[in-house]
Amino acid sequence: xxxxxxxxxxxxxxxxxxxxxxxxxxxxxxxxxxxxxxxxxxxxxxxxxxxxxxxxxxxxxxxxxxxxxxxxxxxxxxxxxxxxxxxxxxxxxxxxxxxxxxxxxxxxxxxxxxxxxxxxxxxxxxxxxxxxxxxxxxxxxxxxxxxxxxxxxxxxxxxxxxxxxxxxxxxxxxxxxxxxxxxxxxxxxxxxxxxxxxxxxxxxxxxxxxxxxxxxxxxxxxxxxxxxxxxxxxxxxxxxxxxxxxxxxxxxxxxxxxxxxxxxxxxxxxxxxxxxxxxxxxxxxxxxxxxxxxxxxxxxxxxxxxxxxxxxxxxxxxxxxxxxxxxxxxxxxxxxxxxxxxxxxxxxxxxxxxxxxxxxxxxxxxxxxxxxxxxxxxxxxxxxxxxxxxxxxxxxxxxxxxxxxxxxxxxxxxxxxxxxxxxxxxxxxxxxxxxxxxxxxxxxxxxxxxxxxxxxxxxxxxxxxxxxxxxxxxxxxxxxxxxxxxxx
Amino acid sequence: xxxxxxxxxxxxxxxxxxxxxxxxxxxxxxxxxxxxxxxxxxxxxxxxxxxxxxxxxxxxxxxxxxxxxxxxxxxxxxxxxxxxxxxxxxxxxxxxxxxxxxxxxxxxxxxxxxxxxxxxxxxxxxxxxxxxxxxxxxxxxxxxxxxxxxxxxxxxxxxxxxxxxxxxxxxxxxxxxxxxxxxxxxxxxxxxxxxxxxxxxxxxxxxxxxxxxxxxxxxxxxxxxxxxxxxxxxxx
Amino acid sequence: xxxxxxxxxxxxxxxxxxxxxxxxxxxxxxxxxxxxxxxxxxxxxxxxxxxxxxxxxxxxxxxxxxxxxxxxxxxxxxxxxxxxxxxxxxxxxxxxxxxxxxxxxxxxxxxxxxxxxxxxxxxxxxxxxxxxxxxxxxxxxxxxxxxxxxxxxxxxxxxxxxxxxxxxxxxxxxxxxxxxxxxxxxxxxxxxxxxxxxxxxxxxxxxxxxxxxxxxxxxxxxxxxxxxxxxxxxxxxxxxxxxx
Numbered sequence: 001x002x003x004x005x006x007x008x009x010x011x012x013x014x015x016x017x018x019x020x021x022x023x024x025x026x027x028x029x030x031x032x033x034x035x036x037x038x039x040x041x042x043x044x045x046x047x048x049x050x051x052x053x054x055x056x057x058x059x060x061x062x063x064x065x066x067x068x069x070x071x072x073x074x075x076x077x078x079x080x081x082x083x084x085x086x087x088x089x090x091x092x093x094x095x096x097x098x099x100x101x102x103x104x105x106x107x108x109x110x111x112x113x114x115x116x117x118x119x120x121x122x123x124x125x126x127x128x129x130x131x132x133x134x135x136x137x138x139x140x141x142x143x144x145x146x147x148x149x150x151x152x153x154x155x156x157x158x159x160x161x162x163x164x165x166x167x168x169x170x171x172x173x174x175x176x177x178x179x180x181x182x183x184x185x186x187x188x189x190x191x192x193x194x195x196x197x198x199x200x201x202x203x204x205x206x207x208x209x210x211x212x213x214x215x216x217x218x219x220x221x222x223x224x225x226x227x228x229x230x231x232x233x234x235x236x237x238x239x240x241x242x243x244x245x246x247x248x249x250x251x252x253x254x255x256x257x258x259x260x261x262x263x264x265x266x267x268x269x270x271x272x273x274x275x276x277x278x279x280x281x282x283x284x285x286x287x288x289x290x291x292x293x294x295x296x297x298x299x300x301x302x303x304x305x306x307x308x309x310x311x312x313x314x315x316x317x318x319x320x321x322x323x324x325x326x327x328x329x330x331x332x333x334x335x336x337x338x339x340x341x342x343x344x345x346x347x348x349x350x351x352x353x354x355x356x357x358x359x360x361x362x363x364x365x366x367x368x369x370x371x372x373x374x375x376x377x378x379x380x381x382x383x384x385x386x387x388x389x390x391x392x393x394x395x396x397x398x399x400x401x402x403x404x405x406x407x408x409x410x411x412x413x414x415x416x417x418x419x420x421x422x423x424x425x426x427x428x429x430x431x432x433x434x435x436x437x438x439x440x441x442x443x444x445x446x447x448x449x450x451x452x453x454x455x456x457x458x459x460x461x462x463x464x465x466x467x468x469x470x471x472x473x474x475x476x477x478x479x480x481x482x483x484x485x486x487x488x
Numbered sequence: 489x490x491x492x493x494x495x496x497x498x499x500x501x502x503x504x505x506x507x508x509x510x511x512x513x514x515x516x517x518x519x520x521x522x523x524x525x526x527x528x529x530x531x532x533x534x535x536x537x538x539x540x541x542x543x544x545x546x547x548x549x550x551x552x553x554x555x556x557x558x559x560x561x562x563x564x565x566x567x568x569x570x571x572x573x574x575x576x577x578x579x580x581x582x583x584x585x586x587x588x589x590x591x592x593x594x595x596x597x598x599x600x601x602x603x604x605x606x607x608x609x610x611x612x613x614x615x616x617x618x619x620x621x622x623x624x625x626x627x628x629x630x631x632x633x634x635x636x637x638x639x640x641x642x643x644x645x646x647x648x649x650x651x652x653x654x655x656x657x658x659x660x661x662x663x664x665x666x667x668x669x670x671x672x673x674x675x676x677x678x679x680x681x682x683x684x685x686x687x688x689x690x691x692x693x694x695x696x697x698x699x700x701x702x703x704x705x706x707x708x709x710x711x712x713x714x715x716x717x718x719x720x721x722x723x724x
Numbered sequence: 725x726x727x728x729x730x731x732x733x734x735x736x737x738x739x740x741x742x743x744x745x746x747x748x749x750x751x752x753x754x755x756x757x758x759x760x761x762x763x764x765x766x767x768x769x770x771x772x773x774x775x776x777x778x779x780x781x782x783x784x785x786x787x788x789x790x791x792x793x794x795x796x797x798x799x800x801x802x803x804x805x806x807x808x809x810x811x812x813x814x815x816x817x818x819x820x821x822x823x824x825x826x827x828x829x830x831x832x833x834x835x836x837x838x839x840x841x842x843x844x845x846x847x848x849x850x851x852x853x854x855x856x857x858x859x860x861x862x863x864x865x866x867x868x869x870x871x872x873x874x875x876x877x878x879x880x881x882x883x884x885x886x887x888x889x890x891x892x893x894x895x896x897x898x899x900x901x902x903x904x905x906x907x908x909x910x911x912x913x914x915x916x917x918x919x920x921x922x923x924x925x926x927x928x929x930x931x932x933x934x935x936x937x938x939x940x941x942x943x944x945x946x947x948x949x950x951x952x953x954x955x956x957x958x959x960x961x962x963x964x965x966x967x968x
Contacts, residue, residue, distance in 0.1 A: 062921050063921070185870060273631070334628065343640070
């Protein structure tokens with residue numbers, strides 16, 4: 001039977017005054033590596049008796065929302081520092097991270113359509129960084145092009161006009177050649193864009209609208225993140241973190257919840273299932289709401305994609321525990337998180353209407369482009385070319401749509417992403433396009449091995465130089481990226 | 489084949505004084521099934537001797553570099569069929585070398601004994617920040633655990649009613665509720681009903697006037713039973 | 725098992741001293757030496773192999789071996805003679821095809837047809853330790869070090885907490901000494917009615933916590949701040965009575 005050390009405070013004091021009040025300084029590790037102060041608390045001692053990787057031991061952390069510095073009539077002004085920090089990921093350990101304001105996952109920005117958001121990003125790191133709002137309609141100079149970096153010590157004011165439909169976006173580092181490391185160590189955060197139309201639909205909101213950032217990581221014995229380079233497969237971790245906790249649990253009421261899922265992994269694709277094949281209702285994809293809700297039991301989920309799901313827990317009896325799991329995982333990468341259904345819930349105020357929106361029809365595509373994805377001489381390539389920031393690979397015309405086909409000649413999944421523009425998914429060679437991808441706008445599409453996927457991007461509302469690339473970060477950093485320029 | 493065997497023999501059998509051991513990079517074209525490794529993986533020499541790494545017969549890109557804090561060596565950028573590279577070891581110890589392109593499989597050690605042939609000191613263990621902490625938790629045993637919560641009966645309010653007893657209560661999940669009217673520990677009458685969640689009422693009828701103790705319990709669809717609650721009621 | 729065959733093929737090639745290469749159309753020559761040269765070739769799907777015999781006196785032919793891993797036929801079976809004309813065959817499917825001369829059964833060889841990756845021969849199952857495709861770490865590739873945050877022992881402080889009861893909401897105003905993650909909890913007795921987590925910089929902030937459960941009664945608001953290094957502030961508590 002484990003007993004706390006003699007000088008530990010009582011549990012009540014511990015809960016009131018926080019972890020720092022129980023200051024047990026105990027160095028783990030060989031002498032000479034204690035340049036970092038590590039506080040090991042009684043919670044740590046307790047949790048180390050059991051493995052820190054045991055799933056469902058921690059409650060789902062709620063990602064903090066970023067408070068603005070100033071709100072004026074037409075814009076919200078924020079200030080963020082890109083810096084190092086310490087996160088508590090494994091219970092009892094402090095994990096060094098890079099984060100927006102030193103937090104992993106970074107603070108969520110809640111934006112409203114029509115209100116400009118201005119975020120001043122300060123780079124407090126030793127190397128270049130920048131910020132890309134993934135899925136946003138952003139002018140080229142504020143999009144986080146890999147070459148537009150903020151030097152260490154510098155800062156940049158990003159302006160996000162938010163003239164687009166409500167969607168779950170995210171922002172993350174995009175400095176050239178670094179993304180596989182900077183995103184892995186924590187430089188990512190959510191950006192939730194809301195609008196009036198979505199508010200009128202009475203979808204679950206407030207406490208019942210929960211973002212879930214899912215990523216796979218591996219660890220070292222001191223609790224730090226362990227990164228192993230793998231140019232072929234991309235990084236594969238052995239533990240799934242949701243909002244920075246190892247396979248957590250969430251107590252839910254017996255009512256509808258909206259979950260905004262983000263695949264924040266470097267390159268792992270998931271196949272999500274709930275319990276024993278339970279229904280999950282998808283209401284939105286990367287670029288916003290779908291035309292109508294789509295019921296799914298099995299959801300393929302590729303890096304950088306976002307999926308909004310509504311789950312009605314009143315279908316389950318109190319005390320039911322539902323595990324959201326990854327069918328394509330093994331060992332520690334199967335369990336994603338667990339929902340513990342509670343007793344009550346109060347009156348249901350939310351609903352999922354049968355029609356969510358009407359999708360705009362695109363003008364007829366003016367051209368057809370074909371991109372081969374594969375491994376060339378020494379690097380991953382699109383269309384047989386590496387990334388060259390001095391070369392423009394395609395010049396679409398402003399405010400037109402084109403048909404783009406990606407053919408995957410390798411045996412690895414490539415989630416292809418276009419900056420600055422959204423697309424519709426037209427066809428897949430591996431079978432019919434699922435309604436969850438077909439009935440909405442997307443900005444990232446997973447191209448399976450030996451498959452050809454055809455999408456129709458629309459090149460507006462802003463012109464300029466953007467990039468498009470594979471979002472398996474190890475591939476993107478090894479040159480699987482090309483440039484496009486839309487001329488006015 | 490003969491050439492490969494000769495190298496193997498040299499590495500394992502003998503290392504004459506002031507001469508070199510040779511480590512051969514092995515590609516996918518080798519006679520055995522391993523891809524991308526060094527042969528031999530461990531070489532033992534005496535202090536003052538040297539080791540040569542050769543890449544003949546390989547077609548993939550390789551190089552050799554030190555891995556570890558106790559020495560520093562790199563023959564250059566990875567190339568295909570690079571010329572051999574050598575290093576002379578002057579201090580006993582264990583020295584790890586890798587190919588930077590295939591570091592996960594192409595690694596090896598040079599054990600340098602001192603002049604009298606004593607085994608070298610073992611390498612210092614890497615700091616905790618470099619030792620992997622693998623996830624030892626297996627997949628969850630069940631993806632769905634049904635209802636494990638017992639139903640709860642609250643706000644019990646009994647009253648006498650028309651030759652019986654009526655009990656008002658709150659139920660928090662659909663359950664079968666049983667009310668037993670007892671007198672001196674003997675059950676006189678029993679009523680049972682399947683009820684949904686909310687404010688409910690159950691009546692035990694045809695009771696003679698007197699004092700009774702009502703025992704109430706609930707059992708939900710999954711079979712979880714609640715506590716048995718007792719309330720007193722006087723039937724007029 | 726495919727891997728074994730490929731290895732055997734590779735072994736054969738190594739023994740013969742030739743490194744097979746994936747290439748376009750190949751020519752295999754047979755001469756007086758009673759061997760096919762080269763004995764093993766590797767080609768892409770759709771390429772052609774031509775066997776040419778430049779020996780006027782010795783009869784030869786080229787036939788598919790009956791135990792070839794991939795069944796096929798050259799069309800030259802049973803047709804042997806001296807001064808044998810060239811035989812060509814186009815391979816349309818991935819596989820391993822073994823052939824021999826029916827006059828001299830020791831005279832044989834292999835044609836491996838595949839879709840090769842740029843450098844290494846493709847195994848059917850991914851190699852157990854996930855060999856990456858050979859690529860040099862580009863010399864201009866930036867190296868990003870893992871984070872090493874410096875020890876910051878300064879705890880954040882939460883001061884000047886002001887509460888205002890609104891209809892079904894509480895407005896909380898506070899001053900923060902450094903950027904931190906702030907958790908605001910509204911409790912009734914011991915039960916937490918609503919909690920909110922925000923990220924704020926140094927300075928004065930105001931946020932509104934809304935909940936339908938905030939009816940008339942006495943509440944306690946707790947504020948806890950945690951900075952990026954993990955230091956936590958003291959818990960700031962304030963009581964509030966909601967009258968409406």
